[in-house]
Amino acid sequence: MKKFSYLFLIAVLVISLLPITGAAKDKTKHDEELWNAVKPLSTTVTFLNTGAHPDDERSDLLAYLSRGLGVKTSSLIANRGEGGQNEIGSELGNALGIIRSNEMIEAAKITGVKAYHLSETTSDPIYDFGFSKSPEETLEKWGEEVTYERLIRFIRTYQPDVVMPSFRNVDTQHGHHRAMTVLSGRAFEDAADPTVFPQQLKEGLSTWQVKKLYLPAASEEEATTSLEIGDYDPVYGMSYPQLGEKSRYMHKSQGMGNDVPVEPRQFHFELWKEAVSPNEADLFAGIPYDFNAWADNVSEKNISVKLEKLQKNLDKIISLYPNRKAILSPSQKALKDVRKLAAKVDRSSMDKDLKNDLLHKLELKEAQLQEVSFVASNLDVEITTDSSVVTRDEDVTVKMTVTNNGNQMIKHVNAGIKASEAWDFDDKEKIGNLKPNESKTVEFEGEVPEEAAYTHPYDDPVIQPQISFKEKGATTTHAVNLEQPLSVLPELSVTTDPENVMVNTADVQENIPVTVKVKNYKADDHEADVSLNLPDGWTSEPVQQEVEFEKEGEEQQVTFYVTPPADVKEGDFSIRAIAEADDEIFDTTIQEISYEHINDAYYQYPSSIDGVAFELVKPDNLKIGYVESGFDTVADALVNAGFDVTKLTEQDLASGDLSQYDTIVTGIRARLAREDLIEHNDRLLEYAENGGHVVVQYHKPWDNWDSNTTAPYPLEIGQPSIKWRVTDETAPVTVLQPEHKLFNYPNKINESDWDNWVQERGLYYPMNWDDRYESFVSMADPNEDPFKGGILMAEYGEGTYLYTNLVFYRQINNQVPGGYRIFTNLLSYGMENE
DSSP states (O other): OHHHHHHHHHHHHHHHHSOSOHHHHHHSOOOHHHHHHHGGGGOOOEEEEEESSTTOSOHHHHHIIIIIIOOEEEEEESSOOTTSOOSSSSOOTHHHHHHHHHHHHHHHHHHTOEEEESOOSTTOSSOOOSOOSOHHHHHHHHTHHHHHHHHHHHHHHHOOSEEEESSOSOTTSOHHHHHHHHHHHHHHHHTTOTTSSHHHHHTTOOOOOOSEEEEEOSSSTTOSEEEEOOOEETTTTEEHHHHHHHHHTTOGGGTOOOOOOSOOOEEEEEEEEESSSSOOSSTTTTSOOSHHHHHHHOOOHHHHHHHHHHHHHHHHHHHTTTOHHHHHHHHHHHHHHHHHHHHHHHHSOSOHHHHHHHHHHHHHHHHHHHHHHHHHHTEEEEEEESOSEEOTTOEEEEEEEEEEOSSSOEEEEEEEEEOOGGGOOOOOEEEEEEOTTOEEEEEEEEEOOTTOOOOOTTSOOSOEEEEEEEETTEEEEEEOOOSSOOEEOOSEEEEEESSEEEEETTSOOSOEEEEEEEEEOSSSOEEEEEEEEOOTTOEEESSEEEEEESSTTOEEEEEEEEEOOTTOOSEEEEEEEEEEETTEEEOEEEEEEOOTTSOOEEEEEEOEEEEEEEOOOOOTTOEEEEEOOSSOOHHHHHHHTTOEEEEOOHHHHHHSOGGGOSEEEEOTTHHHHOHHHHHTHHHHHHHHHTTOEEEEEOOOTTTTOOTTTTSSSOEEEOSSGGGSEEOOTTOOEEESOTTSGGGTSSSOOOGGGGTTOOSOSEESOEEEEOTTSEEOEEEOOTTSOOBOOSEEEEEETTEEEEEEOBOHHHHHHTTOHHHHHHHHHHHHTTOTTO
């Protein structure tokens, strides 16, 4: 019997040490939504993570702090990521920034983090202008004053106890990252200094002293404190790092997210600055962690006692999880107590700074308790609108169906719409009491104001449905998000195709086809006259065309043939497309951005064609095959410039006659997007070997690029990529073989062809390559050694293989003449004898 007992105890001990997985995990029914609401009641601490771009958040740590500890956690990001690349579509610039901003919102929902940005609008001064190698360059381009003012304003508004930049200020880091770290360090003192941006205080803000400022430690040995964040959480069925990676998968335009195992993971902190004592290793040492700790800091006995009682009640609510019915009444009572206690603190004579801090914590707890009460109420709100898109003067109907999915009556239920008075929505609708399983529907009628601003992608919702109920003498109000936010748009969207036009002064096109697509967003039939505003001396055939619409969402298109003057001058020009309807001019494009993982967004910009006229000589018979990646629009630009371009399909690569093409080009990062290119890479090499000319645009090292087998001879892309780029778009360029055909046919390339480049010269430079490649250009960022791998070409059999990591796609997209001319020469190699 003793032996059995001994073995049984060993078995129990072993099982207790195993991760909670499998059957043990399945036996407990967890209410994730409720736990997300009640866990934050355990602490009053707030934590802010600062960074530069969407995806800079330390997702594993933030998941642990927010979901594991219940700490109110936020991520403040400087820009919108507009200067990056897009791994899910062709949107770049502001449109990409809109995608990445919405991805960050969705990512933050998973970890329970609130996402904020310093950048306020598209083309904001705080813009992702591309890679930077220093904080000084970054702040010069962003505007140091405006950036710092917004950061101080945010800290004084959000009032974080702890701040941690995502990155250290070291030269191996992106200059944008370093800039946010530098400013975060300065803000530790300045946010508490009334002489710094005093206008903010006149506007009603107060100074705020961050209690602790941390950095991610460079190593475990240098850490001030460390946290074990790798724990498995049965509520979510995963560990906190796994939860963090789940959120990172939402950054799809950046290809983020990895599958990680459940295993220990330490996060190491280095204490940078602190305004509290004692100097202890614990992350939150010296910071009141809950209302019990706040009670110790308050001298007024009656307030101190009530704070302790409040925390006891909050802990009781947490202990009642997962019983929604049991939680509702005590959460409502605690809500009432918080409001009374806040009023008492406000009337007290305690120290001003202490009062400000405590009132802020009570305000946060009031918001958290309302969330707990709403979740515990089991109220389900379904909202429908006639359309997610409306136009000015249009009637709007919002239908709200409220259902009590719980097993207790919810009393004094009201519904309403929060919007400006100009929308003229009905007053709130009284629903009354809702018995278990009972539903009631109310409708609200409003009208879009005649002067309503068109919706900007970064705006707060123009209307916000709300639901409220009363229990235990306290009213809980909950804002309900529309499944798709309402957008106010112009009645007509006018889109040109192409968006960019180049006119070749060496061979002026007689007719440039311009297609204008007009989309109707008005909720009834519509008609409009479409025309083009042309530069002096230009003509179009026809001059004007009419389009008619029968319903909302309908799209019509018309084509104009534009003729420039025979003596067109070199330089920039613009063609504006307009639609006139009901004595109103519509001259903006509405770019619809729609992906399954984010809300739809609408980006409005002028419906103009950006044009440039310059001399571009090209071979008459050059026939190009282009393997599109979906990440650039170079093929279309070449077609518009008069090149004979065929976009190669999977079937073309697999079995088509590639020998018909003089040159085959692969789009940027094509091996990431085109599995068929990987599969049939041997056919591309065979094409070159048999006399063809291959031009490969840049790839990242991890874009299925094999250093030994992808190119005909070894070619290794540089890592870490941060070091293998030239970010200064004005960096001097040395042509190593100026007499080579690449720089003389069909265009004579000179220094001016390297002028006016945008964003950067090149990125992901090769770090090693076979001696059989020739190198043609040398360039470097200031005070750095030059790179010579920007254009590499090797003879292979009867043909040639050329690799370039220079960002021609950005230059062509931005109408840089030199980008066109140099790229044309790269494409035309081998044609000089034709």
